[in-house]
Amino acid sequence: MMSEFWRGVLEYGAWGLAGTWCVRTTNLIKNLPTLADLSEMDWDIGPVGSARLMVVVPARDEAEHIGATMDALLLSDYSRMQIVAVDDRSTDATGEILDGYAALHPGRVKVIHVTELEDGWLGKTFAMQLAVEQTESEYVLFTDADVLFSPSILRRAMVYAEQSEADHLVVMPTWQVKSRGEGIVLGFLQIFGMWAARSWRVADPKAKLDSVGVGAFNLVRRDALVEIGGLEPQRLAVLEDITLGRRIKAAGLAQRLAFAPGLVLVHWAKGMHGLVGTMTKNLYSSVNFNPLLMLGMCLWVVVFCLVPLAGLGWIWTIPPALLVMFCMAAAYRTMGEISWIDARYGWLYPVGAVVFLYAIVRSMVVAYLISGVRWRGTKYSLAELRRHNSPWQWVRMARGKRMANPRG
DSSP states (O other): OOOHHHHHHHHHHHHHHHHHHHHHHHHHHHHGGGSEETTSGGGOSOOSSOOOEEEEEEESSOTTTHHHHHHHHHTOOOTTEEEEEEEESOSSSHHHHHHHHHHHOTTTEEEEEEOSOOTTOOHHHHHHHHHHHTOOOSEEEEOOTTEEEOTTHHHHHHHHHHHTTOSEEEEEOEEOOOSHHHHHHHHHHHHHHHHHOOGGGTTOTTOTTOOOOOTTOEEEEHHHHHHTTTTGGGTTOSSHHHHHHHHHHHTTOOEEEEEOTTTEEEOOSSHHHHHHHHHHHHTGGGGTTOHHHHHHHHHHHIIIIIHHHHHTTSGGGHHHHHHHHHHHHHHHHHHHHHHOOOGGGGGGHHHHHHHHHHHHHHHHHHHHHTTEEEETTEEEEHHHHHTTOOSSHHHHHHHHHHHHSOOO
């Protein structure tokens, strides 16, 4: 028989958890519509200025996808755009395909071939840095080799970047869901992302922990990139897109987030198995390869997402457990209107949570089994990676820079 004390602890804990869900979900429903939707007619205009835009496309063994990405970019109606594609030591036909595009479009496409990786760099980051160094433009868009762009999205993004005076603009892509397994995992990931960073606070310079970066669409003003030292400080950052967002936010520069449903398409990975494989490479690096933080992430998923299900089995915690379920359903529906991930995958969110837990543990175990991370054919030790993947080191660096060079 449970004592009155422990019964009270469980009841208050359950209601506290439900209250936390209610606050975050209410903020999501209230504030998400305040973010710009670049698919709306208001943004289908030309930019005031004539800023040049360089689109950087790093590619390694992307022969299957690179042609579609290049074709989509070349259909862009933003006239002041140049594509710089970087063939990063590909072993397939990627380089030859890119050379073909450069020959057909000499004024719009430039190809850089990387044959040897410089020591102390990750391949993708090195490719991005090479492109930045060998070109000139007022803005740089970092993207991936498997992204599909609508003809108008670059123009719309440039309009919004100018009007909002953005140093860094992230346009959230629309995830292409091609199987039930993908929908289950991606649906849960967007709920996890709702807690990882408040998208509606990204533009607030005081919200230091709410930053964003997405590999499919990281648009940066070149002056801002120069101000933070380019990509060299994050040369060994596995999550180069998120790290770039953290650095810009830490430096006090203007960061913006916009949506564009259907205008930027990404198929992240094939099937549930493919998504787990991708997360295996990424998740451990997100906490700077710290096992305690990784276990803390596991604990969060269990407490916030799975424990409420257990609450349905005890009469005293059924009401708060149902409230959590309601909040989660509302979050799936609200975010699904923008992400186009069917809200009905919310019924299977426990499966998504368990798969995510498995990916977390697998990411950590694999890193220790091989004593590091293998990225684009090169192995890096955990010791050297930890010096460049801390989520907080950019805040410390920015603070030190401000103290050394105070403004005003």
